[in-house]
Amino acid sequence: MPETTPPPTADLTKFLDPLRIPEVLRPGPDGELTVRQVSAEVRLHSQLPPTPMWTYEGTFPGPTIEVRRGERLRVDWQNRVSTRYPALVGHLPEVTLPPAENEPGIDPALLNPAGPELPPWLVVHLHGAVTDGGHDGWTDNAVHTGRSQLSEYPNDQASMTLWYHDHAMGVTRLNVLAGLAGMYLVRDEEEERLRLPSGEFEVPLVLCDRNFATGPDGAPTGHLLHKTVGPLPFCGRYTLVNGVIWPHHAVQPRWYRFRVLNAANSRPFRLHLVDQENRRVPGVVWQIGSDAGLFGTPVPVGGTGLSLAPAERADLLVDFTALGGRTLRLVNSAPAPAEGERIGEDDPVGVPDPANRLPDPEVMEFRVAERADCEEPFALPAVLSPTFRRLSHDDIPHDHGHRMLMIHQTPQNMFEFWEMEEVPAAEVPPPGTVVDGLVQLRQDGQAERTYRRVAREFNDRLNWRIMEDAWEQWTVVNLGPRALHPVHVHLIQFQILTRAACDITTMDRAAGGTPVGKPVTWGTPSVIEPAEQGWKDTVTVAPGELVRIAGQFTGATGKYMYHCHILDHEDDGMMRPFTVSPMAVMALDPSMGDMGGHHH
Incomplete structure (x- = not known):
């Protein structure tokens, strides 16, 4: 392929200055x-x-x-x-x-x-x-x-x-x-x-x-x-x-x-x-x-x-x-x-x-340089971290919590985090109904689940109260047709369990939901690339993608945030709070119930 190095931009010469190493x-x-x-x-x-x-x-x-x-x-x-x-x-x-x-x-x-x-x-x-x-x-x-x-x-x-x-x-x-x-x-x-x-x-x-x-x-x-x-x-x-x-x-x-x-x-x-x-x-x-x-x-x-x-x-x-x-x-x-x-x-x-x-x-x-200053004995190690283990869903305690988070793209191309809770079957509206904040989701071969929005802005009510030391699985679904979002969860490290492409064509962005009976669907999970199988604190969620992560909320307590790390999105409202509290405290205070984080 011929050389395609472009000319210097705005008269700044490329590769002119040496890299600085921070103190x-x-x-x-x-x-x-x-x-x-x-x-x-x-x-x-x-x-x-x-x-x-x-x-x-x-x-x-x-x-x-x-x-x-x-x-x-x-x-x-x-x-x-x-x-x-x-x-x-x-x-x-x-x-x-x-x-x-x-x-x-x-x-x-x-x-x-x-x-x-x-x-x-x-x-x-x-x-x-x-x-x-x-x-x-x-x-x-x-x-x-x-x-x-x-x-x-x-x-x-x-x-x-x-x-x-x-x-x-x-x-x-x-x-x-x-x-x-x-x-x-x-x-x-x-x-x-x-x-x-x-x-x-x-x-x-x-x-x-x-x-x-x-x-x-x-x-x-x-x-x-x-x-x-x-x-x-x-x-x-x-x-x-x-x-x-x-x-x-x-x-x-x-x-x-x-x-x-x-x-x-x-x-x-x-x-x-x-x-x-x-x-x-x-x-x-x-x-x-x-x-x-x-x-x-x-x-x-x-x-x-x-x-x-x-x-x-x-x-x-x-x-x-x-x-x-x-x-x-x-x-x-x-x-x-x-x-x-x-x-x-x-x-x-x-x-x-x-x-x-x-x-x-x-x-x-x-x-x-043409030659090194001295001989170097280094060889690439076959094993890096003997203590590392790759998580699957079966490795997580059976009583882990579940959270559902959806990313909505408005008709004006603004982005929102929607915290969702599952709707009991008796409360699901008639087929064909479209309700703002109501989204149905179905994995191939399984029954559809219906979710309703319980928060969309930073200062909406606090929903996610997490027990100290609890394991949780978070599912993030990007309902928008544009933009990949890097989602950062404060406090914890997690692993990616699932990536899957979704059919989001039934999502009515103007109405803010899916018609009942026409869910967003997803099928066979994608292969998780080796570079993404390690411990992370930021996960990318592409348009029309479902991602599941799992981690343990341990080592500290208090009030934290998760947010999109596209900083313009974060400042425009793609950020929400959660808390982590000791189990005994949550047991004594009914108002601190495990809101939205059902366990099974």
């Missing part, structure tokens, strides 16, 4: 850290002026916090932000074609005047942490400048890649865009026994995208721009890795470990390692873990690439041993918004796709 913070002997949220100017590309941002400790991304399993950490998150909101907030008319959202710059008449008035009202969530509700970063518990959020993290969980980011109610997308995100690594003995590449050979890769305002000459000024089209979530033209636009990284011909995080507001990534002619480099990338820890055995990353929706993580091993002297690129082939599309092993990658908001597929460049 590592470790707790002192007292088990405490102070992390300041401060205004800073960060150079995102050497051809741009410094960019005003809100940051953790003056860098973007923030420092990588590293702890050991069982090492309790107390963090004083200090809000010391001293500037007005650093990004311009704009909105294009819905009639504007989506690719215009990727272009730098915006007509000043389309800027939201509320943007500059946004106060630094901040709250930190440690994504993936098992910690009590009071330390989880509840979305309404944000603080102003000069105040602190005090959080305690037990870290009693396996080696895994977590990350911390802002979670303030209604403005999460804007606060994260401003720069408030960083990586957090938990280490344990199981990981150390593998003797994986470490030190300079273990590299965090925090992926995201941004857009910029422009000056009179049309060139980007470095000033952040949050520009969206109609109901489409934010996607920016420029891909950043560790806060550098299209960086390069010098590596040796040896094994490396990469801790990859999709920290974008909404952009999906489907990553491929290619040569200068956009040909895939086969057989050198292995995934050894997902959101919540190591796999049992390594999983090869093939020609279909590595898919990461917002908030998903991947732990990778890459073997550059036979690639000395080569220049390789990491490219993205995922259209935006993602809809769960597959890509073929031989389909072209690294090709601009502006119609699907991917004008620049490049992510970063690897420059492999």
